Amino acid sequence: MNIPQPAHAARLGRPRLLIIGCGDTGMHVLERLAGRKRVFALTSSPRRLPELRAAGAIPLLGNLDCPRQLARLRGLAAHVLMLAPPPGQGEGDPRSRRLAAVLRRPASKARVRPAAMGLGRLRIRQAAIVAKPRLGALARGAGAITVVYASTTGVYGDARGRRLSETTPARPASARGRRRVQAEAAWRSAGPARARQARLRLPPWRAVVLRIPGIYGRDRLPLERLRAGLPRLAPGEDVYTNHIEIGDLARALEAALYRGRPQRIVHAADGQDLKMGDYFDAVADAAGLPRPPSLPAAQVRAAVSPAMWSFMQESRRLENRRLAAELRVRLRHPSVRHALGEWYPPES
Secondary structure (H helix, E strand, C coil): CCCCCCHHHHHHHCCEEEEECCCHHHHHHHHHHCCCCEEEEEECCHHHHHHHHHCCCEEEECCCCCHHHHHHHCCCCCEEEECCCCCCCCCCCHHHHHHHHHHHCCCCCCCCCHHHCCHHHCCCCCCECCCCCCCHHHHCCCCCEEEEEEEEHHHHCCCCCCEECCCCCCCCCCHHHHHHHHHHHHHHCCCCCHHHHHHHCCCCEEEEEEEECEEECCCCCCHHHHHCCCCEECHHHCCEECEEEHHHHHHHHHHHHHHCCCCEEEECCCCCCEEHHHHHHHHHHHHCCCCCCEECHHHHHHHCCHHHHHHHCCCCEECCHHHHHCCCCCCCCCCHHHHHHHHCCCCC
């Protein structure tokens, strides 16, 4: 006989997840997990608090560049999704370095009886981070602290169209890529040595890095670019790009929380060979828009933004065997053309 529990008791029993940087991708993850987990979402914008609350999260107002606020995240959840990017300048990522250092430390004991260390002792006022550090995951009898870091395939730089696996060394050509490499290293190396872990009674540390290519979705297609008539590279100078549909990315991030191997790198990509110009042409054809003009590289460079041009200078193809074999993710949109065919079905 099942005895219904009070609503607050059901909430208390749910495992906790902390999402740091809850933008578009984070909202897709939140949509999947809000009913099954107690999700905390960190944002630096007060304007986003109602949106996050309406989506089922407990919104936390905090700044990754403020070390005093980061300390209060310790012990809040045994699972963490780090979706926030590095700063826009510099060679490293002090945000990841500081946050990893905070999360790996043992949380101090709360001034409450052990039996009373439930969620009721966690106080969140005005959606700001005010929870006192406590035993966290250890107090709840949880196992490993798992952090999934959302990185980028830009860490490889220009591979001249070669096919890359997760064991291919990173060779970033831009400061943006170098910052990501430093962030990955901060998370993967944050776990203490086994002897020190046992001495301090720390939980095991598991960091999983997802290297993510271009994200697309029904509401994330380059339609405005196509309407503006911006050019594509001529076929002889075009580059290979890689893609993942945002819903599939959310599923990969969720799978990494539970199935990701410690300190492992996984390509969250569909594994398809597709050149950038062919991607623009496919979207244009599906949406009933004119194809972009095909121009030599020098003319394209003069017409597009510096950020866009930097992407047009890197060509690589990604293997995604670990996504299927280790995370056991079966993509619902295995290619861009598959997704476009679903979103823009041909008229009968």
